[in-house]
Amino acid sequence: MRGAVLTLHSITSQYVPLTSLSTIRRTQGLPIVTMGSIELPYMQTNPKIIFFTDFDGTITLADSNDFLTDNLGYGREKRRQGNYDVLHGKASFRDAFRDMLDSVKTPFDKCIEILQENMKLDPHFIEFYYWAEENNVPIVVLSSGMKPIISALFESLLGHKPRSHLHIVSNDVESRDGKDINTVGGWKIKYHDDSHFGHDKSLEIKPYAALPEDKRPTLLYAGDGVSDLSAAAETDLLFAKKGHDLVTYCEREGMPFTTFESWETILDTTKDILSGKVSLKKVAEEGLKKVHEQGN
Template identity: 55%
Template sequence: MSVQDRADLPAMKTNPKFIFFTDFDGTITLQDSNDYMTDNIGMGKPRRLELTRDILEDKVNFRDAFQEEMNSVTKPYNECIQYLVDNIKLDPHFAEFFQWSLENNIPVVVLSSGMEPIIKALLKALIGPDAEKMQVVGNFVGPRPGKSIDEEGGWTIVFKHPESGFGHDKSATLRAYSSLPADSRPTMFYAGDGVSDLSAARETDLLFAKKGHDLITYCAKENVPFTVFEDWSSILANCKEIVAGKSTVQDAIQKGRKDYESGAAGVVVPTTK
């Protein structure tokens, strides 16, 4: 069986030289849909920020913190989806990037710690029919005992990898591609912004980390190479240069390190004594 025919590697179907993997919430979109629900119709922002700090300080894993956040959202599931469709906005440059990727045989794969039905509904609303050309890999939704998901307190998140502290271990999908033979392995890009992207941060050739967000702090702390993006216009410009052979992944990583050290990455650089 050829690489292109492997059912577990759908992004290889067209034998691409590059694949772009990306987080969804707060990366493709301007707001994080799960944070938006938690802050506005769930536990509220102060408690959510406490949980985020606890994750970064290794006091709790992402899966358990996210479960607590989603448990606090009790609106019927269909109402949650409509609430998000009405309020979540797309990064203004993502549609241009996605069109370029389609024209250049660069599959886009969404890897999310959110829930697939929400993501697909939002992508369809924000991008239109072409959204179906994007593979979405995420968690799922299920009913609570004796309830329907479309009633008050009726739904719960169902994790793709319940045994993992991430709930959805994004690195598992990335490793399936990165372990391909060298003569068929594509160059792998990944874009993300927060704690749900920690498992993916080490598993790609070039990580785009969003300016001013938690992922940069983690990568700098753990010596994970990255470059900085502010919106998808900078991702598009970088990818065009690399695909055209005008720059390299290492060039982008070096710039990311300089941006971090100079403060241009939008996070506080720890002082050394």
């Protein structure tokens, strides 16, 4: 769901206490490293960088949820009206997003098949994926989408199930009124938490951001929507997709960022950061300079 713009204050002020990180990770069967009472699964391999990222429109070239709604649900015009309502405070992102997905009555397994036929990864993400595996850089996908769809798309587009260095934290799917999800009208989105967006992405990052400086890895984030702001605020550098409102908001909020058009840029920059060739400050300064010279 793109184009729904909120202020940073409205995003960060509406979160409430939610399911603990440890509970979430246990359900995924991931190894866990602890520091005091905090469990840190992405520290298992003692990485120098952890790369957090949005999925739809960031890793993929198009938004899978928008595709379902536009082609199988109530259509593009009504979806855009929902975006407008969120923008002007007439509806919450959580309610508008549920409403648009509720309009999709196609059986869930068929939805996955259709998306597998139509969605594409940024071709340079695949290169980044293998480089990250070889260089001990965990990739953590933080998404407002549904995990079965994300997992299926990764499996079909990568050609194998995601390897252990890639983690998915997202919303899920559940039965509607006890129906089989693979029947007409049988499924609905199951939100990750009780936040305004249905998934407060910052919760996954905060325990790592709070680590002592001598133990804390560099935290990077890639995204394209304003809903990524709360997560990006917990990291050291944001890769904001060129041409999206997120760039404007980063400038306004004084967040360190650089822009990208494809994962080729992200890969090159992350390599330089890992090797020590460039500093985070220099990347952010050059990113801001480029935006001012070229426009976002």
